[in-house]
Amino acid sequence: MINGSVLIFTPLVLISGSALVSLILANRARKLANMISASTLTLSLGLLLYAFLKCLLYGAHFKAYYYVINAATGLMSVLLILLGLLATVYSFGYMEHELRYDLYSPLLLSFIVSMVYIVLATDMSLIYLTFELGTATGGVLITFSRRRSSLRAATRFLALNILAALLILTGMIIQYYHVRSLKVIAINMLPENVRLLTLLFYTLGFSIKAGLVPFGLLWLPPAHSEAPIPIHTLLSAALVQSAAFVLLRIYSTLIKVNMLLIGILITLGVLSLLIGVFEALIEAIWGSKYSKFHVSLVNICGIKRVWAFSTISEVGYIMIFLALYLSEPSHENAIVFLGGALVHMINHGLAKAQLLFDTGIAIKISHAEDMNYMGGVSKIYPLGNVTFLISCLSLGLVPGFAGYGTLRELCLNPDVPIYVRIAVAITATTTIASILISWYRTFLTKPKSKLADLSDISKAMLVPGPLLALLLMVIGVLCNYGLIDKSKFLERLIYDVTEGIKVCK
């Protein structure tokens, strides 16, 4: 039996150590540095997976200081470190010509560490610190596209995230002033009015970090789309989700929630769903001239911007799940809505990362990020058609795929308010439309330049996309089979995971 401290802190020590090694070796012996980063991340993934399975199968949980691994935090940390590992492997190829790889690699590893430890922390001060580490490293990593616009996007990312940090810090000060504790669970001990004020600060702060409308529109599309593909993947599929997960945990530990807060959450959720997805569609058809929120002086039809807008709408789903649970926090609702939110996070994390990995290959093949100059990728990379379609259907909540659970609980569930059901149906349809249009413009239209050959693309870039598509298929089959068959195992899994979100003492 491995000790809790060992399980929790070994990944931190391993990845931090490999970040130091990369700083020294990355430019001198890049292959060796890459090998060390990949192996430490794989080892950390193995350890966290072991801890997660122990929690799931034997009901164990591991504690060390203010960190906890249980079914919920274990699942999230496994997802985040898996995405981190794949993004790192992808970077070996995507960033192979980067001159400051000695800076890029340690920053990337620190960014991954920050996200994993956000979800494991049960104390607001640790959550705050790890978020700040994520903001600082993420801000620098965005500029690695080396465009003027990427510098502007990084400035905007830092400005908005510092504002979010200030709001969270204010909430922490109020909480500590009243209860002398910064534990997430201690929010319950606050007097009624002060609790409302504290939660308002936390909600606003984490909504900015999670990219919800209206704040998300200001920083998320520029920052995500200007970053190099591996960083965009981590920002979209991991950082935004970890912010949403923290909100989920703060609220699910509460005994009583004010109706005003539930109203704010559901409004933010529905607005994010609709605005995000329509902006994605506008970007896919007409480009940044009409979708706005672009930092460059040149108008483009950016494929990465489509995914960035789509991320805003996907976070909306999570907020709606949370608000619906809070409106009647019964045991059944916890399983349906909190479990649904976590399944949606996994679906979105994997599908968005998959789309982005394929997009990176398409960019390298067609020598452009602007869809007006892309095309013909299908001839060079035909496998991309299949993997793109799998992610499209998963994000579009189509039955048979990993996203079906979200459709079932939010759209086909008669207990959900009708306006939410309509918004979800519109969002799912529009998501499919925007992805298919982007796919058509990138893969099927005539090439606008001499395309690069697949042999020019690094092998490290060709592995993560198909691997994630395969994983999505497996999860889709398992979820759909479990939902139809009312599998006891799936029910227990979701029950353990939802209990894990709530128990953070």
Added chain:
Amino acid sequence: MRGREYLWLAIVLMAASMLGGTFSMVLPDELRLPFMWFFIEVTTACLIFTMLYVSLISMMPKEVRLKDIFIGGASRPPYISREELYSTKIPYLGSFDERWELYRDRAVFKE
């Protein structure tokens, strides 16, 4: 870079939070300290931002070729344009990648 708006935003925010901090003195005891802390944080962040904004530009000005100045501006503009004044090179990365400035590889897409 159109960065001047950030500077103005920081200055306005700093003034507003100083004003807010002053008025928070009249709040009841249990709210006074948290609000004052908040305004102190905002003011400090704005101050640091403003200082960095000014110091970065003064430490890393855009290099101007002397030859251009002697021609008296007849060739290329020797002065630092508004865009250049409010932007710096990426200090830790060096130069921008001009090839991808238009979101496509200029070496492949010749205008």
